[in-house]
Structures are given as structure tokens and as C-alpha cells.
Amino acid sequence: MAGGIRSRKSKRKVNPANYVKKRKNKTKLPPKVMKDVKEKWDHKKSLKQNLQSLNLVYSPDEMLHGTATEPVAMEEELIPKATHKIPKSTPDDKSPHITPNKAQFISAMISDHQDNYEKMARDKRNIYQLSAGQLRKQCLQFIGSKQFLQTKE
Template identity: 30%
Template sequence: MGKIKKSRKRNTFNYNKNKKKLKKKLRRKEKPHIECPQIRKAWDEHKTVKQNLQDMGLAPGTKGMLPIKPKKNTKVEPMETNVLKPYVIEEMEAEASVRGNDRTTCSTDMIEYVQHMVKEHNEDYKAMARDEKNYYQDTPKQIKRKVELYKRCHPEQYAAFIASLQSQKST
């Protein structure tokens, strides 16, 4: 009997695989990328995850964070925290306290729609719902939400629009 065909095949170098890329991919799996820049900056490669997080004053998980209520006779000792890098928490709190910009905007069609409705009916949302330009058959509450969205997204433009309406009515 002869040998199986597969066992006779000699190992050859595969030129189609990028060995450098594969090695980088493996290294990335071993050490995941830390998203938080404050933690990444304070991270020490020579320490374990638990040691690094303890130095920063962070907890690796929720387990053990809240003490279990002890029985009546035992005394509770406060947990010792040795925070060697308090600036990490301070920077994270500062970043969290900064309010982000509101990026919502209104389409030009919706702006025209809202301006028409306000021009014709002022604040009467029921009349707006019965308007013939209400193509999408919005309910009064939906129209009210659209008007409020327009007010919130473009406050200067809305104020100028209302001022122009006031000047037209007074004339």
C-alpha cells in the first residue's frame, strides 16, 4: 500500500500571506487597545490589570464594590484605597462634565413647513393639523414637536422669523 497523498506533500512557503501583518494581528489580540486616553496614558505595561486599576482608583468590576451587610457581631473595616494616580479620575470626571454640542438640525423642507404653519396659524396646533399643507397628516402634537425642534435647533433664525412676522402684522 502506498502513502496517503496528503502526507506526501511537502510544506512550502505561502507567498500570498503577509507574515508581518499576521504577527501584528496576533499581538493586537493579546493586548487590546485601551479606548480611554486617560487610562491609556497612565497604564503601566509591567503591572497587572488589577494593579493598574487600583493605582488609578478604579475597580476592575462591580464585584466587591458594595460591602455585604455583615452580621451584628462582626466589625466592619473600611476598605483601604491607595490611589497613586488620582489625576486619572480627575481628568475622566472633567471630561464627563463637559456638555457635548447638540448636533441635531432640521431639513430645509421642515424649516419651510414649520415657518408656513407658524405664519398661518401662530400657536394653534389643531388648526395646523387641519391645514392643507399638512401633507403627512401630522397630529397637533407631532407638529408641536417639529416647531419645538426648529426653535431648539435654530434659535436665532426662529427669533428673526418671529420678529419679521411681528413687523408685517404691525404694518
């Protein structure tokens, strides 16, 4: 029997040496960052002292609690320009999209049962067997969406 389970299991094994090499490659910094850090790194200082002299945070907790020093211009140069983009979405765009079929189903349920979600869950038109909680969530999403305003007009 060629291609049995034993041969498949042996193919799945990972060579630990290759795994370590891949992990090391992922942790490397970009060349420009490495160059700047190497120039300013002092081997006589500890890791924490070096990071503070580079105005980098040693502990993420320091950054969260505001005890870290202010960043300098060097860090801004190292940050790629793409991270400075501001999203152009507005609050109107954030309303969830509801498909026309779902909107029709939910509007029919609301017109028949108002806010009685238990009756909606037991309705024969509830072919997806949604629970009362799921129906409540979908009804609230529908009421907050643009389609609800269109159905009211």
C-alpha cells in the first residue's frame, strides 16, 4: 500500500533547523532601522538604558501608563508613511449591510410581532431557526440601517 498513513505522517514533520531559521528571519528589522540602531547602540549600557537613550519603550506598560518619554524625530523617520493615513469612513458608512431578502424577512417579522422575539423565533417563516436573541440582534441592526428608513418611506 503506497501512500499510507505512515508515509503521510512522516512528510508532516518539520525540520527544527529550518523552523529556527524562519523565526530568526521574521525578527529582523528593516535595514535602515538596523543601521540607525547599530550606530547609536552602546554596548557598555544595559538593554533598558540603550532603549531609553533611543527614546524607545522598554516595557509596554510604561507606554500605557504614560511614564515613557516623548518620541523623537528619529522614530517618525523610521515609521513607514502608510501608517499615517487617516481612514476616510464616516459614521454613515459603518451601518451594517443587510441583504434585501433578510431586510424583507425582518421587516415582515417586525410588522407581525413588533418586539416579541419569542414569537418571531417560533414563526413558521423563520426557516433559518434563529433564536430569540439572534432575532433581537438582527432587528436592532435592521432598525439602525439605511434599509429600514427606505422601507418606512
